[in-house]
Amino acid sequence: MSSFLDQSAGYLINMTALLLKREFSSAIKSHNIDVTPEQWAILNRLNENSDLTQKEVAKLTFKDNANITRMVDKLEKKGLVIRHSDPNDRRSWNLSITKKGIEIRDLVEPLAVDILNKISKNISKKEMDSYNKISNKIINNLIE
Amino acid sequence: MSSFLDQSAGYLINMTALLLKREFSSAIKSHNIDVTPEQWAILNRLNENSDLTQKEVAKLTFKDNANITRMVDKLEKKGLVIRHSDPNDRRSWNLSITKKGIEIRDLVEPLAVDILNKISKNISKKEMDSYNKISNKIINNLIE
DNA sequence: TAGTTATATTTGTCATGTTAACTAATAAAA
DNA sequence: TTTTATTAGTTAACATGACAAATATAACTA
Numbered sequence: 001m002s003s004f005l006d007q008s009a010g011y012l013i014n015m016t017a018l019l020l021k022r023e024f025s026s027a028i029k030s031h032n033i034d035v036t037p038e039q040w041a042i043l044n045r046l047n048e049n050s051d052l053t054q055k056e057v058a059k060l061t062f063k064d065n066a067n068i069t070r071m072v073d074k075l076e077k078k079g080l081v082i083r084h085s086d087p088n089d090r091r092s093w094n095l096s097i098t099k100k101g102i103e104i105r106d107l108v109e110p111l112a113v114d115i116l117n118k119i120s121k122n123i124s125k126k127e128m129d130s131y132n133k134i135s136n137k138i139i140n141n142l143i144e
Numbered sequence: 145m146s147s148f149l150d151q152s153a154g155y156l157i158n159m160t161a162l163l164l165k166r167e168f169s170s171a172i173k174s175h176n177i178d179v180t181p182e183q184w185a186i187l188n189r190l191n192e193n194s195d196l197t198q199k200e201v202a203k204l205t206f207k208d209n210a211n212i213t214r215m216v217d218k219l220e221k222k223g224l225v226i227r228h229s230d231p232n233d234r235r236s237w238n239l240s241i242t243k244k245g246i247e248i249r250d251l252v253e254p255l256a257v258d259i260l261n262k263i264s265k266n267i268s269k270k271e272m273d274s275y276n277k278i279s280n281k282i283i284n285n286l287i288e
Numbered sequence: 289t290a291g292t293t294a295t296a297t298t299t300g301t302c303a304t305g306t307t308a309a310c311t312a313a314t315a316a317a318a
Numbered sequence: 319t320t321t322t323a324t325t326a327g328t329t330a331a332c333a334t335g336a337c338a339a340a341t342a343t344a345a346c347t348a
Contacts, residue, residue: 005253005256007276008256008276009264009272009275010164010260012279013160013161013279015283016279016283017158017161019206019283020157020286022286022335022336036303036304038304044149054326054327055327062163064305064306064307065326066307066328067305069326069329070328071303074303089314090312090314091327092313092325092326093327112149112152115154118286119154119282119285119286120153120285121281121285123281123282128153128278130271130274130275132151132156134267134274135157136156137265137266137267138160138263138267139156139159139163141262141263141265141266142160142163142166142167142262143163162305165305166305180333183333197297198296199296199297207334208334208336209298210336214299218333233296233344234344235296235341236343237297
């Protein structure tokens with residue numbers, strides 16, 4: 001016996017995200033790259049925007065400040081990110097990605113693209129556009 | 145500057161699941177119910193099927209055996225689940241949900257339904273059906 | 289039957305997500 | 319300017335997820 005919830009959007013969203021993250025992690029690992037998907041997301045933001053504060057990274061990644069602290073600690077230890085003191089506000093850090101950080105970011109990007117291709121199998125571009133549009137609607141319904 | 149990945153299916157799936165889980169957790173907490181969404185998922189399975197082993201629960205919930213051990217520990221401590229020794233295989237447990245477990249499960253179900261309604265705002269039934277269908281396709285692409 | 293292999297669960301370790309409490313620094317108000 | 323409130327970041331505690339190793343039992347095979 002199985003619940004009607006098993007085919008609900010909630011269940012499916014959760015399942016999809018779980019499998020997707022598993023796939024991404026394992027792709028990164030199989031290439032012997034020492035970074036997690038979450039750490040990569042941070043590297044990505046810092047690659048796009050230099051001198052973000054931790055708070056700004058938290059906002060961009062929809063994560064908690066406390067998490068960012070810990071993850072930046074790890075990224076700093078690995079030499080992928082540097083904390084610079086902010087001359088205007090001694091409470092905050094300006095973060096920058098290192099050369100090594102950029103290298104790692106660039107190594108992972110094609111793996112992300114591969115996975116995007118993999119999940120799109122048997123799904124037309126039109127369908128995927130519609131899927132993404134509805135994802136955005138759901139996100140907005142949850143953010144409000 | 146933002147990456148093309150920000151509107152990719154991967155990013156959106158991840159974001160949707162994150163917000164959805166946050167919403168669910170906070171709904172449960174705001175009703176002062178002492179259970180996590182993941183624990184509720186287990187209660188749900190045991191409510192549908194009695195005498196599942198931990199391995200079976202793990203398979204149904206797509207989780208790790210080790211995680212199930214720990215979550216069942218917590219559910220047992222709270223008196224929501226009982227471990228019965230399996231007469232045919234002394235390695236495994238047969239799990240059953242308690243009366244209190246069923247009560248908790250039943251309290252949370254309407255909250256899950258509320259959230260399903262909330263995320264469906266401005267999305268037609270037809271659109272949502274298509275969304276779910278594509279979710280299933282993506283899941284299959286990831287499971288293969 | 290003895291020895292090997294497979295299985296179900298447990299335990300430990302590490303990363304992340306959530307929450308609360310805390311520190312230091314800035315901003316606002318009296 | 320002194321007090322008060324807010325803000326950025328840190329730390330600690332707990333739950334989950336992934337992974338590896340360990341234990342006990344079951345199943346298989348020579």
